Amino acid sequence: MAPTTSTAALRADSARVRERMVAAAREAFVSGDTDLPMNAIAKAAGVGVGTMYRHFPTRQALLESMAAESFEALVTQARVAAAEPDIATGLAGLLRAALQCQLRDPSLAAVLATPTYACEETLELSRELGGASMELLERARVAGVIRPDVTADDMRRLMCGVRHAVVSGDDDGTVADRYLTIMIAGLKP
Structure with a gap:
């Protein structure tokens, strides 16, 4: 069964959110924050920490x-x-x-x-x-x-x-x- 439009949009949105989190983490890492603080990265990516942990446990x-x-x-x-x-x-x-x-x-x-x-x-x-x-x-x-x-x-x-x-x-x-x-x-x- 093909995904509905709303499911496909949700998946695309989820992928964009994931990429924002990875980009924020990469920026922090390159600037020297190698501890990767999940709260700070979530904030920089504009997401909640729960979203962060759902994607990256x-x-x-x-x-x-x-x-x-x-x-x-x-x-x-x-x-x-x-x-x-x-x-x-x-x-x-x-x-x-x-x-x-x-x-x-x-x-x-x-x-x-x-x-x-x-x-x-x-x-x-x-x-x-x-x-x-x-x-x-x-x-x-x-x-x-x-x-x-x-x-x-x-x-x-x-x-x-x-x-x-x-x-x-x-x-x-x-x-x-x-x-x-x-x-x-x-x-x-």
């Missing part, structure tokens, strides 16, 4: 919703990298893409730094990223591009560290590639 769920688009882009980059015929190029490409995604979207960096996820969608993206990353790492090991003991979790943690190193400085951002080059050199057997 936890701060982690809100954070993951903020990062979803960037996480999807990273998964796409991982698939492209895993399919790259030159595995060294694929690995470097994925690492550069992962760093750039995290630098552009601090909410993605925060999600990638957490050990567990609140949303099924995020868990599925994590599985997809893990699968592509494992394929890439296995090919890199076999080709002798990286040490045999490097795991996908090692890569996740190292990338979080490189991102932190880049954002903790007061330079113009040109150190990102240098830090990544140093990390890649350290991965070699």
Whole structure:
């Protein structure tokens, strides 16, 4: 049965409200309020706190919703990298893409730094990223591009560290590639 006009309008309105809440949360997060205070975000979005919690039962769920688009882009980059015929190029490409995604979207960096996820969608993206990353790492090991003991979790943690190193400085951002080059050199057997 097709939804009635009022049901379709309600769903569209609900989606707009959700987007306003995510935009308000993103603005707060980027400005440094990483605690994501639900009351303040609801107020900034022009909704009640109950509406906020209906859409996002936890701060982690809100954070993951903020990062979803960037996480999807990273998964796409991982698939492209895993399919790259030159595995060294694929690995470097994925690492550069992962760093750039995290630098552009601090909410993605925060999600990638957490050990567990609140949303099924995020868990599925994590599985997809893990699968592509494992394929890439296995090919890199076999080709002798990286040490045999490097795991996908090692890569996740190292990338979080490189991102932190880049954002903790007061330079113009040109150190990102240098830090990544140093990390890649350290991965070699």
